[in-house]
């Protein structure tokens with residue numbers, strides 16, 4: 001049987017009297033696209049922060065390919081093949097798109113696993129490799145013609161693409177995306193969704209938080225639903241759409257989105 005790439009085991013986070021996440025467990029398998037959904041304040045970002053070692057859990061643990069990573073430092077995760085994005089854009093505005101991407105590739109060049117299989121002889125070869133890889137990602141994310149544009153001069157949607165490309169350029173095995181479609185128009189949202197599907201076909205695994213239900217239903221293999229910090233459901237998009245607890249949790253919020261998508 002395939003081993004999970006990510007195991008979330010009984011994660012709990014308390015901030016003083018507030019329990020942001022309570023006893024949440026689930027697994028993600030290689031090649032899956034798994035969405036985490038839930039109403040505002042349900043604990044999605046806190047869960048992501050614990051999985052990516054940004055916030056230590058009060059209880060529980062996280063395993064990446066069977067290895068306990070709960071107490072790792074953030075910077076130790078990229079070499080292990082885990083990358084994430086944030087709700088707020090994390091790009092260098094005063095650098096061009098290609099320069100942003102080339103900073104992302106340095107992670108890969110330092111990656112033990114990668115270095116063992118692909119030794120580059122000189123700094124010049126490394127730079128050439130980084131440039132070619134960055135151009136490949138520029139094309140893949142539809143940023144052609146903008147490679148030498150300063151990121152701060154781009155639209156929000158284009159900046160999101162740069163951030164996404166920078167996150168995946170090091171060929172991570174597991175990518176966590178915090179609201180990758182937030183702030184994007186419909187066309188940009190669908191393009192982002194298609195790029196995620198394309199990268200999955202190339203072997204990447206995705207866990208993402210999102211509010212745009214129609215897109216989630218289109219690309220997610222499985223969905224984990226949080227409400228008031230607890231996991232209230234887990235299943236395929238079809239199962240989640242007709243789950244009574246999920247429909248109840250969304251009453252007054254995005255219920256119509258869940259049912260109509």
Ligand SMILES: Nc1ncnc2c1ncn2[C@@H]1O[C@H](COP(=O)(O)OP(=O)(O)OP(=O)(O)O)[C@@H](O)[C@H]1O
Nearest residue numbers: 015018019020038039040041042043044045046047
């Ligand atoms: N650093 C903190 N200190 C105190 N309470 C916090 C902290 N971070 C989050 N919380 C609380 O934990 C709960 C979950 O917040 P979280 O941001 O994880 O939810 P979310 O599902 O990501 O929400 P949204 O969809 O609005 O981004 C909220 O009640 C929030 O106020």
